[in-house]
Amino acid sequence: MTLQVTVWNENVHEQEEPEVAERYPDGIHGAVAEALAERGFETRTATLQEPEHGLTEDVIDETDVLVWWSHCANDEVSDDVASRVVDAVHEGMGFVPLHSGKNSKPFKRLMGTTCNIKYRHGGETERVWAADPGHPIADGLPESFEIPSTEMYGEPYDIPEPDRTVFISWFEGGEVFRSGVCYRRGRGRIFAFRPGHEEYPILYQDEVQQVIANAVEWAAPTEGSDAVWGEVEPAESTE
Ligand code: ZN
Numbered sequence: 001m002t003l004q005v006t007v008w009n010e011n012v013h014e015q016e017e018p019e020v021a022e023r024y025p026d027g028i029h030g031a032v033a034e035a036l037a038e039r040g041f042e043t044r045t046a047t048l049q050e051p052e053h054g055l056t057e058d059v060i061d062e063t064d065v066l067v068w069w070s071h072c073a074n075d076e077v078s079d080d081v082a083s084r085v086v087d088a089v090h091e092g093m094g095f096v097p098l099h100s101g102k103n104s105k106p107f108k109r110l111m112g113t114t115c116n117i118k119y120r121h122g123g124e125t126e127r128v129w130a131a132d133p134g135h136p137i138a139d140g141l142p143e144s145f146e147i148p149s150t151e152m153y154g155e156p157y158d159i160p161e162p163d164r165t166v167f168i169s170w171f172e173g174g175e176v177f178r179s180g181v182c183y184r185r186g187r188g189r190i191f192a193f194r195p196g197h198e199e200y201p202i203l204y205q206d207e208v209q210q211v212i213a214n215a216v217e218w219a220a221p222t223e224g225s226d227a228v229w230g231e232v233e234p235a236e237s238t239e
Contacts, residue, residue, distance in 0.1 A: 002042045006063040007033040010073040011047040013198045020198050028069050035209040053081050065094035065216045068101040082106050090186030094219025099196035110185050116158045123149035124172035131168045137214045145207040151197040153177045191215040
Protein backbone atom coordinates (compact mmCIF):
# COMPACT_ATOMS: atom_id res chain seq x y z
CA MET A 1 0.00 0.00 0.00
CA THR A 2 1.29 3.45 -0.90
CA LEU A 3 2.26 5.43 2.16
CA GLN A 4 0.41 8.71 2.68
CA VAL A 5 2.81 11.46 3.65
CA THR A 6 1.89 14.94 4.79
CA VAL A 7 4.68 17.51 4.51
CA TRP A 8 4.05 20.39 6.89
CA ASN A 9 5.88 23.72 6.71
CA GLU A 10 5.52 26.91 8.69
CA ASN A 11 6.03 28.64 5.30
CA VAL A 12 7.19 31.96 6.76
CA HIS A 13 10.69 32.52 5.33
CA GLU A 14 9.32 31.92 1.82
CA GLN A 15 6.82 34.77 2.35
CA GLU A 16 9.23 37.20 3.96
CA GLU A 17 12.59 36.66 2.28
CA PRO A 18 12.81 36.93 -1.53
CA GLU A 19 15.99 34.80 -1.65
CA VAL A 20 14.22 31.94 0.09
CA ALA A 21 11.17 32.32 -2.17
CA GLU A 22 13.46 32.18 -5.18
CA ARG A 23 15.30 29.12 -3.87
CA TYR A 24 12.09 27.30 -2.94
CA PRO A 25 9.46 28.67 -5.36
CA ASP A 26 6.95 26.02 -4.27
CA GLY A 27 7.95 26.42 -0.63
CA ILE A 28 10.13 24.07 1.35
CA HIS A 29 7.02 21.88 1.73
CA GLY A 30 6.66 21.79 -2.05
CA ALA A 31 10.29 20.77 -2.57
CA VAL A 32 10.17 18.01 0.04
CA ALA A 33 6.77 16.74 -1.14
CA GLU A 34 8.01 16.58 -4.74
CA ALA A 35 11.12 14.65 -3.71
CA LEU A 36 8.96 12.14 -1.85
CA ALA A 37 6.43 11.86 -4.67
CA GLU A 38 9.30 11.08 -7.07
CA ARG A 39 10.25 8.24 -4.75
CA GLY A 40 6.79 6.72 -4.84
CA PHE A 41 5.00 8.18 -1.84
CA GLU A 42 1.57 9.76 -1.97
CA THR A 43 2.09 13.28 -0.68
CA ARG A 44 0.08 16.28 0.39
CA THR A 45 1.26 19.51 1.98
CA ALA A 46 -0.02 21.63 4.86
CA THR A 47 1.11 24.99 6.22
CA LEU A 48 0.81 27.10 9.34
CA GLN A 49 -1.39 29.67 7.57
CA GLU A 50 -4.20 27.23 6.73
CA PRO A 51 -7.15 26.71 9.09
CA GLU A 52 -5.95 24.36 11.87
CA HIS A 53 -2.55 24.71 10.15
CA GLY A 54 -3.79 22.28 7.52
CA LEU A 55 -3.66 19.48 10.09
CA THR A 56 -7.34 18.83 10.63
CA GLU A 57 -8.47 15.59 12.21
CA ASP A 58 -9.28 14.24 8.75
CA VAL A 59 -5.82 15.06 7.42
CA ILE A 60 -4.10 13.51 10.43
CA ASP A 61 -6.31 10.41 10.16
CA GLU A 62 -5.19 9.97 6.55
CA THR A 63 -1.49 10.56 7.32
CA ASP A 64 0.89 7.65 7.78
CA VAL A 65 3.93 9.85 8.26
CA LEU A 66 4.09 13.58 9.02
CA VAL A 67 7.24 15.37 7.83
CA TRP A 68 7.61 18.72 9.62
CA TRP A 69 9.78 21.74 8.73
CA SER A 70 9.72 24.72 11.06
CA HIS A 71 12.13 27.40 12.16
CA CYS A 72 10.98 30.83 13.32
CA ALA A 73 7.27 30.29 14.00
CA ASN A 74 7.24 27.30 16.32
CA ASP A 75 5.35 29.28 18.96
CA GLU A 76 2.59 30.14 16.50
CA VAL A 77 1.46 26.53 16.27
CA SER A 78 -1.70 26.12 18.32
CA ASP A 79 -1.60 23.90 21.37
CA ASP A 80 -4.60 21.99 20.06
CA VAL A 81 -2.90 21.09 16.80
CA ALA A 82 0.32 20.20 18.62
CA SER A 83 -1.67 17.87 20.91
CA ARG A 84 -3.37 16.31 17.90
CA VAL A 85 0.04 15.51 16.40
CA VAL A 86 1.41 14.11 19.68
CA ASP A 87 -1.69 11.94 20.16
CA ALA A 88 -1.45 10.65 16.60
CA VAL A 89 2.20 9.69 17.13
CA HIS A 90 1.25 7.75 20.26
CA GLU A 91 -1.31 5.94 18.14
CA GLY A 92 1.24 5.05 15.47
CA MET A 93 1.69 7.94 13.03
CA GLY A 94 5.32 8.43 12.00
CA PHE A 95 6.85 11.84 12.68
CA VAL A 96 9.91 13.23 10.91
CA PRO A 97 10.88 16.73 12.08
CA LEU A 98 13.51 18.40 9.89
CA HIS A 99 16.02 21.06 10.94
CA SER A 100 14.47 23.38 13.57
CA GLY A 101 11.46 21.11 13.71
CA LYS A 102 13.37 19.93 16.78
CA ASN A 103 12.02 23.09 18.43
CA SER A 104 8.43 22.38 17.42
CA LYS A 105 5.80 21.93 20.10
CA PRO A 106 5.05 18.32 19.09
CA PHE A 107 8.70 17.23 19.13
CA LYS A 108 9.48 18.95 22.44
CA ARG A 109 6.40 17.39 24.04
CA LEU A 110 7.32 13.97 22.71
CA MET A 111 10.88 14.36 24.04
CA GLY A 112 10.06 16.02 27.37
CA THR A 113 13.30 18.04 27.25
CA THR A 114 14.26 21.52 26.00
CA CYS A 115 15.89 20.21 22.78
CA ASN A 116 18.32 23.15 23.11
CA ILE A 117 21.47 23.31 21.01
CA LYS A 118 24.15 25.80 20.08
CA TYR A 119 24.14 27.24 16.54
CA ARG A 120 25.98 29.59 14.22
CA HIS A 121 25.09 31.12 10.86
CA GLY A 122 27.72 31.67 8.20
CA GLY A 123 27.67 28.88 5.66
CA GLU A 124 30.16 26.40 7.11
CA THR A 125 30.60 22.97 5.58
CA GLU A 126 28.91 20.01 7.27
CA ARG A 127 29.98 16.39 6.91
CA VAL A 128 27.20 13.94 7.79
CA TRP A 129 28.47 10.53 8.92
CA ALA A 130 26.36 7.37 8.98
CA ALA A 131 27.03 6.30 12.56
CA ASP A 132 24.68 3.31 12.28
CA PRO A 133 25.41 2.06 8.74
CA GLY A 134 23.11 -0.98 9.00
CA HIS A 135 20.09 1.13 9.90
CA PRO A 136 17.36 1.25 7.21
CA ILE A 137 17.45 5.07 7.28
CA ALA A 138 21.05 4.86 6.04
CA ASP A 139 20.12 2.62 3.08
CA GLY A 140 21.82 3.58 -0.15
CA LEU A 141 23.90 6.35 1.41
CA PRO A 142 27.67 6.66 1.41
CA GLU A 143 29.61 6.38 4.67
CA SER A 144 29.56 10.16 4.78
CA PHE A 145 28.39 13.04 2.60
CA GLU A 146 29.04 16.74 2.59
CA ILE A 147 26.63 19.65 2.74
CA PRO A 148 28.75 22.47 1.27
CA SER A 149 27.19 25.39 3.18
CA THR A 150 24.89 25.34 6.15
CA GLU A 151 24.00 26.70 9.56
CA MET A 152 25.96 24.92 12.31
CA TYR A 153 24.20 23.04 15.12
CA GLY A 154 26.42 21.88 17.98
CA GLU A 155 26.33 19.58 20.98
CA PRO A 156 25.25 19.40 23.66
CA TYR A 157 21.80 18.70 22.26
CA ASP A 158 19.29 18.45 25.10
CA ILE A 159 17.33 15.39 23.99
CA PRO A 160 16.71 12.08 25.75
CA GLU A 161 19.26 9.40 24.81
CA PRO A 162 18.08 8.24 21.35
CA ASP A 163 17.09 4.64 20.62
CA ARG A 164 19.50 4.84 17.67
CA THR A 165 21.77 7.61 16.44
CA VAL A 166 21.88 7.07 12.69
CA PHE A 167 23.87 10.18 11.69
CA ILE A 168 26.44 12.39 13.35
CA SER A 169 27.56 15.65 11.76
CA TRP A 170 30.91 17.39 11.90
CA PHE A 171 31.21 21.09 11.15
CA GLU A 172 34.07 23.19 9.90
CA GLY A 173 34.22 25.09 13.18
CA GLY A 174 34.93 21.86 15.08
CA GLU A 175 31.50 21.21 16.56
CA VAL A 176 29.67 17.90 16.23
CA PHE A 177 25.97 17.07 16.40
CA ARG A 178 23.66 14.04 16.55
CA SER A 179 21.99 14.80 13.21
CA GLY A 180 19.72 11.83 12.83
CA VAL A 181 18.10 10.30 15.90
CA CYS A 182 15.36 7.68 16.35
CA TYR A 183 12.72 7.29 19.05
CA ARG A 184 9.58 5.31 19.75
CA ARG A 185 6.72 6.96 21.58
CA GLY A 186 3.67 4.75 22.10
CA ARG A 187 3.15 2.98 18.77
CA GLY A 188 4.79 5.78 16.81
CA ARG A 189 8.26 6.17 15.38
CA ILE A 190 10.11 9.47 15.31
CA PHE A 191 13.22 10.43 13.33
CA ALA A 192 14.62 13.93 13.82
CA PHE A 193 16.95 15.02 10.99
CA ARG A 194 19.08 18.14 11.32
CA PRO A 195 19.81 19.37 7.75
CA GLY A 196 17.51 21.78 5.93
CA HIS A 197 18.42 25.38 6.73
CA GLU A 198 16.43 27.62 4.36
CA GLU A 199 19.34 29.83 3.24
CA TYR A 200 20.85 27.01 1.16
CA PRO A 201 19.47 24.51 -1.38
CA ILE A 202 19.98 21.64 1.08
CA LEU A 203 16.55 20.09 0.64
CA TYR A 204 17.28 19.53 -3.06
CA GLN A 205 20.42 17.56 -2.27
CA ASP A 206 20.07 13.95 -3.31
CA GLU A 207 21.51 12.43 -0.11
CA VAL A 208 19.26 14.58 2.06
CA GLN A 209 16.19 13.61 0.06
CA GLN A 210 17.23 9.95 0.28
CA VAL A 211 17.49 10.16 4.07
CA ILE A 212 14.04 11.76 4.33
CA ALA A 213 12.53 9.09 2.05
CA ASN A 214 14.19 6.31 4.05
CA ALA A 215 12.93 7.88 7.27
CA VAL A 216 9.37 8.00 5.94
CA GLU A 217 9.58 4.32 5.04
CA TRP A 218 11.02 3.46 8.46
CA ALA A 219 8.54 5.59 10.44
CA ALA A 220 5.44 4.18 8.73
CA PRO A 221 2.87 2.70 11.09
CA THR A 222 2.98 -1.04 11.67
CA GLU A 223 -0.03 -3.22 12.42
CA GLY A 224 1.20 -4.36 15.83
CA SER A 225 -0.99 -6.22 18.29
CA ASP A 226 -4.11 -5.29 20.19
CA ALA A 227 -3.67 -3.76 23.63
CA VAL A 228 -6.02 -3.74 26.60
CA TRP A 229 -5.42 -1.10 29.25
CA GLY A 230 -6.73 -0.83 32.78
CA GLU A 231 -7.98 -3.32 35.34
CA VAL A 232 -8.51 -6.83 33.94
CA GLU A 233 -9.44 -10.35 34.97
CA PRO A 234 -6.50 -12.83 35.09
CA ALA A 235 -5.46 -14.03 31.63
CA GLU A 236 -4.87 -17.53 33.09
CA SER A 237 -7.59 -19.43 34.88
CA THR A 238 -6.88 -19.35 38.62
CA GLU A 239 -9.15 -22.34 39.46
ZN1 ZN B 1 18.27 27.22 10.31
